[in-house]
Amino acid sequence: MSTFKERLAGAVERHESLVCVGLDPVPERLPAGISRDAEGIAKFNHRLIEATADIACCFKPNFPFYGALGAPGFEALKKTIDAVPDDVPVLLDCKVGDIGSTADRWAHMVFVELGADAVVVNPYMGTDALTPFLEYEDRGVFVLCHTSNPGAVEFQRLSLDGAPLFEHVVRRTLEWDETHNNCGIVVGATQAGSMARLRR
Amino acid sequence: MSTFKERLAGAVERHESLVCVGLDPVPERLPAGISRDAEGIAKFNHRLIEATADIACCFKPNFPFYGALGAPGFEALKKTIDAVPDDVPVLLDCKVGDIGSTADRWAHMVFVELGADAVVVNPYMGTDALTPFLEYEDRGVFVLCHTSNPGAVEFQRLSLDGAPLFEHVVRRTLEWDETHNNCGIVVGATQAGSMARLRR
Numbered sequence: 001m002s003t004f005k006e007r008l009a010g011a012v013e014r015h016e017s018l019v020c021v022g023l024d025p026v027p028e029r030l031p032a033g034i035s036r037d038a039e040g041i042a043k044f045n046h047r048l049i050e051a052t053a054d055i056a057c058c059f060k061p062n063f064p065f066y067g068a069l070g071a072p073g074f075e076a077l078k079k080t081i082d083a084v085p086d087d088v089p090v091l092l093d094c095k096v097g098d099i100g101s102t103a104d105r106w107a108h109m110v111f112v113e114l115g116a117d118a119v120v121v122n123p124y125m126g127t128d129a130l131t132p133f134l135e136y137e138d139r140g141v142f143v144l145c146h147t148s149n150p151g152a153v154e155f156q157r158l159s160l161d162g163a164p165l166f167e168h169v170v171r172r173t174l175e176w177d178e179t180h181n182n183c184g185i186v187v188g189a190t191q192a193g194s195m196a197r198l199r200r
Numbered sequence: 201m202s203t204f205k206e207r208l209a210g211a212v213e214r215h216e217s218l219v220c221v222g223l224d225p226v227p228e229r230l231p232a233g234i235s236r237d238a239e240g241i242a243k244f245n246h247r248l249i250e251a252t253a254d255i256a257c258c259f260k261p262n263f264p265f266y267g268a269l270g271a272p273g274f275e276a277l278k279k280t281i282d283a284v285p286d287d288v289p290v291l292l293d294c295k296v297g298d299i300g301s302t303a304d305r306w307a308h309m310v311f312v313e314l315g316a317d318a319v320v321v322n323p324y325m326g327t328d329a330l331t332p333f334l335e336y337e338d339r340g341v342f343v344l345c346h347t348s349n350p351g352a353v354e355f356q357r358l359s360l361d362g363a364p365l366f367e368h369v370v371r372r373t374l375e376w377d378e379t380h381n382n383c384g385i386v387v388g389a390t391q392a393g394s395m396a397r398l399r400r
Contacts, residue, residue, distance in 0.1 A: 024302070064298070064305035070278065070313045071271040078270065093302075097322070098264070098295050099349045102224070105264035113270045122297070124324045124344060126351020144324060149299045151326020158360035158368060165360060172354065 004118050004140030004182055007089045011057040014087065021052050023061040023080060027069070038072035045080040059084050063094035081114055089117035095144060097122040103132040111136050118142060120186060123169050127176070134180040141183050143173045145198075148188020170198060204318050204340030204382055207289045211257040214287065221252050223261040223280060227269070238272035245280040259284050263294035281314055289317035295344060297322040303332040311336050318342060320386060323369045327376070334380040341383050343373045345398075348388025370398060 002010075012018060023045055027036040034040040049059065066077035081090050092114060096106050110119045110133075118140030121130055133141045146156050146166040156166040170185055177183035187195050202210075212218060223245055227236040234240040249259065266277035284290050292314060296306050310319045310333075318340030321330055333341045346356050346366040356366040370385055377383035387395050 062302055062305075064296070064302055064309055067267075067274075067309040068305040068313055070309075071274040074267075074271040074274045094296070095298050095322075095325075096264070096294070096296060099347070102262055102264055102293075105262075105268040109264055109267040109270075113268055122295075122322050122324050124322050124355060125295075125347050125349060126354035126356070128349050128351040129347075130351075147299070147325050147329075149325060149328050151328040151330075154326035154372060155324060155365065155368060156326070158365065160358050160360045165355065165358065165365065168355065168358060 001138045003138055004089060007087075007117060008058060008140070011088045015055055015057055017055050017057045019052075019056050020058040020060050020091070021048070021056045023048070023059060024065045026065065038066075038069045038076040041066070041069070041073070042076040042079040045076070046083045049080070049083050049085075053085050053088055056088055058089050058091055060091045060093055063092060078114055081116060089140070090115075091118040091120065091140065091142065092116035093120045095120050095122045097125050097129040099125065100128055100132060103129050107132045107136060111139050118184075120144065123172070127172070130176065134176055134182065137180055137182055139182060141176075141180075142186050143169065143176075143183060145169045145173065145185045146187045146191045146194045148190040152188065152191070164194075166194065167198070201338045203338055204289060207287075207317060208258060208340070211288045215255055215257055217255050217257045219252075219256050220258040220260050220291070221248070221256045223248070223259060224265045226265065238266075238269045238276040241266070241269070241273070242276040242279040245276075246283045249280070249283050249285075253285050253288055256288055258289050258291055260291045260293055263292060278314055281316060289340070290315075291318040291320070291340065291342065292316035293320045295320050295322045297325050297329040299325065300328055300332060303329050307332045307336060311339050318384075320344065323372070327372070330376065334376055334382065337380055337382055339382060341376075341380075342386050343369060343376075343383060345369045345373065345385045346387045346391045346394045348390040352388065352391070364394075366394065367398075 025041045030040050066073040084090050092110050110116050120142045123143050157164045225241045230240050266273040281290050292310050310316050320342045323343050357364045373383050
């Protein structure tokens with residue numbers, strides 16, 4: 001089986017694209033003619049995926065936009081992921097992380113039950129909270145480092161030995177990637193200074 | 201409407217109990233005679249709740265144990281929460297947190313769709329990632345501070361600007377509680393030293 005990084009690189013190359021299509025649907029904003037419920041969301045996403053799959057390198061549904069609609073929302077998410085062509089990977093955004101047995105259930109939900117290719121996780125609880133995700137070595141694990149929102153400065157920029165917390169997270173993520181070769185980092189596009197510093 | 205803190209204090213007093221009953225079901229471990237699927241989980245939880253509701257001050261289901269079973273698991277979680285008597289609050293463990301519009305969807309899932317009384321959240325992204333939860337002022341918001349797992353030392357104990365990260369989180373949580381009067385903190389029972397320090 002190919003790795004997530006290989007599948008992503010393949011889609012980038014074939015479609016000459018760095019576009020990741022977000023799928024964060026809100027029923028109230030669906031166009032006329034589509035029912036404003038979980039079923040409508042599945043239908044809308046299906047059309048969106050058909051219209052963009054040849055110019056996208058990735059699709060990124062956001063879990064709570066589906067979970068907020070209950071079991072039918074969960075079903076709509078599953079249908080959405082199934083509708084993405086096999087040659088374009090799916091990154092499920094849910095930003096979770098928990099102790100071993102619980103993280104194991106999250107990873108099962110994301111990778112087995114929903115069949116996503118990659119996930120976004122939260123590093124606050126440390127290595128053992130992410131290991132159950134990392135052990136799916138054919139999937140990708142994106143670790144929140146420095147996020148784009150105003151509150152990102154409150155903890156992520158606190159400083160130790162001259163380095164902000166998010167740089168400690170980046171360093172640890174590089175270690176996880178060394179072991180599992182399946183990590184990415186999340187740095188908000190509003191954090192241009194941090195991004196420049198991290199690239200060096 | 202009463203606050204979460206009032207409802208919790210009421211259950212503690214009426215049942216003379218500090219016992220919070222965890223509901224983290226795994227189908228493979230259900231007793232004989234109960235189907236090893238989402239329906240079996242709902243039935244098992246129902247019996248467990250009936251057997252313990254008069255000696256519990258709270259029930260705490262753990263989201264991914266249900267999410268891992270897909271839409272039927274979500275339905276089983278909803279049935280489980282509905283089965284808890286109104287005078288005992290339900291704390292949904294999911295340890296999430298995200299930017300505004302996404303956190304709004306998480307909060308809707310937890311408090312409206314599932315009807316939980318309280319939630320566990322992750323503070324890494326800062327205030328605006330938790331505000332949508334905090335604004336449900338009749339519900340409770342427990343913030344991860346110092347967790348019980350081995351990886352807790354990796355980031356939570358980093359000494360940032362003179363204090364461990366988890367103390368910065370505690371201080372910020374006290375501010376959120378000052379504004380919304382609905383916060384709690386999570387400190388693992390393995391962190392006795394930190395707990396003693398925080399109590400002072």
